[in-house]
Structure formats: C-alpha cells, structure tokens
Amino acid sequence: MKACVHVGAGVLELRDWPAPSAGPGELLLRVRGCGLCGSDIAKLVGDRVTAPAVLGHEVVGEVLEAGAGVPRFAPGDRVVVAHHVPCFHCHYCRRGSPSMCRSFQRSNLDPGGFAERVRVPAPNVAHAAFAIPPGMPDETASFTEPLACCLRAVKRCGTAAGDTVLVVGLGSVGCLLVQGFRLAGATVLATDLLAERRRLGLAAGARVPEREAELDGALRAATEGRGADAVVLTAGGPAALPWARARVRDGGTLHYFAGGAGEALPLSLESLYHHELTLSATYSASPVELAEAFELLLRGAVTVDGLVTHRLPLARLAEGVELVKRQQAVKVYVTP
Ligand SMILES: [Zn+2]
Numbered sequence: 001m002k003a004c005v006h007v008g009a010g011v012l013e014l015r016d017w018p019a020p021s022a023g024p025g026e027l028l029l030r031v032r033g034c035g036l037c038g039s040d041i042a043k044l045v046g047d048r049v050t051a052p053a054v055l056g057h058e059v060v061g062e063v064l065e066a067g068a069g070v071p072r073f074a075p076g077d078r079v080v081v082a083h084h085v086p087c088f089h090c091h092y093c094r095r096g097s098p099s100m101c102r103s104f105q106r107s108n109l110d111p112g113g114f115a116e117r118v119r120v121p122a123p124n125v126a127h128a129a130f131a132i133p134p135g136m137p138d139e140t141a142s143f144t145e146p147l148a149c150c151l152r153a154v155k156r157c158g159t160a161a162g163d164t165v166l167v168v169g170l171g172s173v174g175c176l177l178v179q180g181f182r183l184a185g186a187t188v189l190a191t192d193l194l195a196e197r198r199r200l201g202l203a204a205g206a207r208v209p210e211r212e213a214e215l216d217g218a219l220r221a222a223t224e225g226r227g228a229d230a231v232v233l234t235a236g237g238p239a240a241l242p243w244a245r246a247r248v249r250d251g252g253t254l255h256y257f258a259g260g261a262g263e264a265l266p267l268s269l270e271s272l273y274h275h276e277l278t279l280s281a282t283y284s285a286s287p288v289e290l291a292e293a294f295e296l297l298l299r300g301a302v303t304v305d306g307l308v309t310h311r312l313p314l315a316r317l318a319e320g321v322e323l324v325k326r327q328q329a330v331k332v333y334v335t336p
C-alpha cells in the first residue's frame with residue numbers, strides 16, 4: 001500500500017509500505033481521511049520520532065476486516081479512532097495522569113493515518129474507536145481526538161461556571177478550546193494576530209476584541225479588574241508567557257497547551273509564589289475525553305464549521321505541512 005512516510009529531517013515521501021492486517025480484537029481500516037495535527041508537524045521537525053515513520057492520528061476509516069472477538073464493529077462501518085490508550089490500572093492511570101502511562105505512550109496505530117490502510121490494535125478498538133452514524137461527516141468525526149485534548153485542558157484548568165478564560169491563538173485547537181471552556185460555563189475572551197482567525201474565534205463563541213488595548217479593557221470589565229482565571233496558550237510559545245502572566249488573576253492558572261518548546265521559563269519564581277499562580281500543561285487525552293468529545297461533536301454541541309481550510313490527497317501532505325507552518329491553513333484534512 002501507499003503511505004506518506006516521514007523519511008527524516010522533516011522530509012515526507014509517498015512510498016510503498018507493508019500493508020497491515022487485523023489480528024484478534026483488532027480492526028483493519030481503509031483510511032477515509034486524517035487530520036493534520038500541530039503535533040505531527042512538531043514530530044516532523046523534532047527528534048522524538050525515529051524515521052522512517054508514518055504520522056497521523058486523527059483517523060476516520062471504513063472497516064475492511066474485524067478480527068475475532070470484535071462484536072461492536074463490522075466491515076463497512078465508518079469509524080473514528082485515536083492512537084493512544086492507557087492501561088487504566090498503573091500508578092499514573094490511578095492518579096489522573098493517563099497520558100503519562102507507559103502503555104499509553106507505547107500504544108499506536110499501525111502505521112499511522114497518513115496511509116491507505118491502518119491496523120487498530122485491540123486496546124484502541126476497545127477504548128478509542130467510535131462508530132460514526134449516518135449524517136455525521138467524516139471531517140466532523142476527525143476532530144474527536146483534538147477536541148478530547150482540549151476537554152482535558154479545560155478540566156485541568158479547574159474551570160467552573162462564572163470563570164473568565166483568555167484563549168491565546170485561534171487556530172483549530174483555539175476554536176475548540178473556546179467551545180470547551182464555554183461548555184464549562186466560562187466567559188471566554190480570545191485573541192489572535194490574524195484577522196481571519198479572530199473571525200473564527202468569534203464564530204466559536206469567544207469575545208474577540210480587535211486590538212490589544214480593547215482586549216485588556218474587556219478582560220478588566222469581565223473580571224472586576226482581577227484578570228482571567230485562566231490564560232491558555234495555544235500559540236506564541238514561551239515568549240508569550242510574560243504577556244499571559246500579566247493577564248491572569250492572582251491565584252489563577254497559566255495553561256501551556258501548545259506553542260513550541262523552550263528551555264527556560266521567562267517568569268520569575270517570585271511572581272509564581274507571591275501570586276500563587278499555577279503553571280499547567282496537558283499532553284494528549286484519555287478515552288474518557290475521547291468519548292465526551294465524540295458525543296459533543298455528534299450532538300452538534302461543538303461545531304467545527306470553517307476549521308478545515310484545505311483538503312489534500314496523501315501525496316500532497318508535505319504541501320499541507322507548509323501551509324500550516326506559514327499559517328495559511330487552519331486545519332488540513334488529508335484523504336488517500
Ligand atoms: Zn492531534
């Protein structure tokens with residue numbers, strides 16, 4: 001079969017790849033589509049993944065084969081699947097850190113969503129696969145995993161009704177976070193440097209002032225001058241942390257969702273201590289949030305309208321990566 005292979009040094013090539021088959025408890029999917037995630041791009045440019053590798057984990061497919069002992073799915077079913085599943089019983093899992101579970105980090109789809117076919121291992125079939133009913137578009141279902149990551153961030157910020165949250169960056173993840181925080185009862189302000197993304201944030205339900213001075217005024221007005229209960233960074237990297245710190249209330253949370261790596265924190269310990277700030281992060285999501293995310297997308301409680309800006313065939317994945325890097329695409333959806 002064909003797969004778009006990361007061959008090293010950030011290079012993608014359409015290559016032949018051994019076709020997988022389904023064992024007991026497993027599914028073999030014909031990939032219908034796969035979303036391109038910011039973390040795929042981080043893997044392409046970073047050194048955490050050993051080449052050759054096939055990336056892609058926001059996978060929608062059609063069941064070609066269901067292995068023995070898979071009663072929930074049958075050939076022909078459309079499904080959305082995610083790549084990582086925890087063991088549910090180790091110390092990390094029992095303490096609310098499922099994405100730090102060693103089984104979680106070892107689990108994966110075979111080979112990945114940027115291929116014609118994918119094998120879904122048995123734990124993923126049991127806990128991270130959802131049958132897509134007629135009427136739910138593939139692209140909507142493909143947001144299950146990214147939305148799940150956002151829902152986990154909402155929980156980790158401890159957001160409650162009446163909170164005010166500031167979301168920085170209105171790419172696809174920023175727009176999903178806006179909706180997740182609103183569902184938790186928060187008032188959401190948001191910002192992005194790009195005007196078309198500010199429009200997306202507005203459509204997602206955030207208050208999105210045009211200029212920074214207006215944003216600060218709106219934040220003060222919404223919080224009696226306190227600042228946001230949580231500031232969530234999806235863009236800007238560590239350099240945005242001092243800006244975020246100036247807009248979080250005493251006792252509030254700075255949540256580093258994404259935005260790039262950094263060696264040192266540009267925040268003084270004094271400000272963390274005397275203002276009792278929490279600096280948090282979330283890596284990935286658990287099957288609990290995957291199920292919640294799928295349900296919210298199915299009910300239309302979270303919408304993804306306008307987020308997929310580019311649809312590309314597998315052979316043009318590299319082009320999609322460039323579009324995202326240049327911020328010309330919001331979400332790229334790849335179809336074999
Ligand atoms: Zn993702």
Ligand SMILES: [Zn+2]
Nearest residue numbers: 087090093101
């Ligand atoms: Zn575990």
